[in-house]
Amino acid sequence: MSRNVMIRTKNISFSYTEYENNQELDSDDMELVKAAREASLKAYAPYSKFKVGAAVRLKSGKVVCGANIENAAFPSGICAERSALSNSISNHPEDEPVAIAISAMTEDGITDASPSPCGNCRQVIAEEEQRTGNKIRIILSGKNKTLIIEGIGDLLPLQFNRNNLKINPL
């Protein structure tokens, strides 16, 4: 008896758009980056001194912000992205997010590197995309350079989501 075993190696590619100069951003994206930068000034980050701001643009055009909030019990802190999304979901549940901009600063100013969301925040962005049925444009803005990703699928492939919770029939 021979078994017919199928084993395949698959590759996943992802794409993003890199703006080498923030001046090339369109005005909506730049406005959101500015809001994220302002939000980062309000971060409570006495331990890491790494201040992050996030700005969420809602379908109505409204912009909702959040910043990272650290805690002496480190795991009790929250990132800027989840802070901003908690703000938008709890205060504007019917007004869905279409874009989120993220900016980070240290004591030396805005970071050169484009800040990328941590795994927890990627998971929360994925849930929000699934809740609303729409992709969220993710704008990662460094001091001079910005990366734009059209949806969390490119940052979180093979994601765990509500479909995984469905009980398969026997």
Ligand SMILES: [Zn+2]
């Ligand atoms: Zn995070």
